[in-house]
Amino acid sequence: MEVNKIYCEDVFSFLDKLETASIDLAIIDPPYNLNRDQWDVFKTVDDFMTFTTKYLDKVIDLLKPTGSLYIFNTAFNSAMILNYLHSKGMHYKNWITWYKKDGFSACRKRFCNNQETILFFTKSDKVFTFNCDDIRMPYLSDARIKAAQSKGILKNGKRWFPNPNGKLCTDVWEFPSVRLTNKKNGKTIKQKHPTPKPEGMIERMILASSNSGDLVLDLFSGTGTTAYCSKKLGRNFIACDNNKDYCKLINERINSI
Ligand SMILES: C[S@@+](CC[C@H](N)C(=O)[O-])C[C@H]1O[C@@H](n2cnc3c(N)ncnc32)[C@H](O)[C@@H]1O
Known part of the structure; x- marks a missing residue:
């Protein structure tokens, strides 16, 4: 398959076309089962986990033996995903907390949620890229x-x-959410996508866990933040989202570099 391209199709048909052991770094920002959009709705937690483990199995096969994987989710779902990745022989490195200092949620029956989780796993326990400097x-x-x-x-x-x-x-990362940084006259602007990730956060993963010329998988690409940052940082990428409007946005964004 051609690299430095966005594939507008379902995640499973896309993953089936990729070559085994070809990916250096996978950055996965999938549905969270939070009803943020119609693509984020599952009937039950079991349905959500069946979908999640199905694409994770494929991603594990696609990673090089030296490859790394970052996956976003809620803390609750991340606990199940961590358990699953561990059971598949992947090596746990970090539970990263994205602290959204500016986040707003009004919970009166429990503590207000101000974080998302990013799990960092590697395929090998010892041989993998980590550019700490x-x-x-x-x-x-x-x-x-x-x-x-x-x-x-x-x-x-x-x-x-x-x-x-x-x-x-x-392992605690403080980045404001994109929604709250894009303001006009103090008011948040309606966005073209409900959940874009901050560029600084994705850049940190790419800089840490890949080198120039490596291949980064941008799964569930959305607005293409991972593809865009990969290109900006001199990495190759391969991206997928099944929404035509988002794919158009991603292509415009990538071509702006
Ligand atoms: C959380 S968003 C990704 C946001 C992205 N990281 C960004 O910075 O813009 C998840 C994306 O997954 C896509 N998606 C959901 N289900 C999919 C599927 N079965 N196949 C391909 N893409 C899917 C949605 O269209 C959505 O854009």
Whole structure:
């Protein structure tokens, strides 16, 4: 199949056409069973998990032995997905919490939900790409870092000097949702897609878990954030969504680079 292309078709017919062990990195932003749109509705949790495990089985086959997988979902669904991936011999690396500081939900019978989950798994336990220096985060305390720059800080008998590019990336990621960043005169604008993901977040996954020229699978592409960021960062991509209007949007977005 041709790479750097968006395939407008059902996820299962698309996955069946891909070559086994050809993907370096899979970024999967699937339905969550939250009724966000008609594609996000399942009769039961079992139906949802049958759909989910069916595409996951195919993705596992398509990953190279050194490949990595990131999958978004709710915390509840992620617990079941984690269990399933583990049972299939995939290697658990992180439960990443996307903390949506600006999120709004009005729950009065339990704590308000302000997060989504991203599971990070690799096919091999030891041999996989992880470019920790490409995704460093700013240190919190400027003053402490400035003081440490010249003489370092004494830690366990050794002198520690701050890295000029920041600290190693943690598993709690703070990004505002796209819906709340796109405002006009203080009001949120109606979007062409209900659930686009922030570019900064997808870029972090691509930078960490792939190298220039690698092949990134953008499954359930939506507005094509993963395909777009892959192209921007010099990776190849292969993307799929079954909605013609979204596919048109993705092509426009990709061609804008
Ligand atoms: C959560 S959204 C992805 C959003 C995307 N990450 C972004 O940043 O724009 C899920 C997408 O899956 C697509 N989808 C749902 N069921 C599908 C299926 N069976 N085959 C292909 N695409 C499907 C929907 O059209 C929707 O755009």
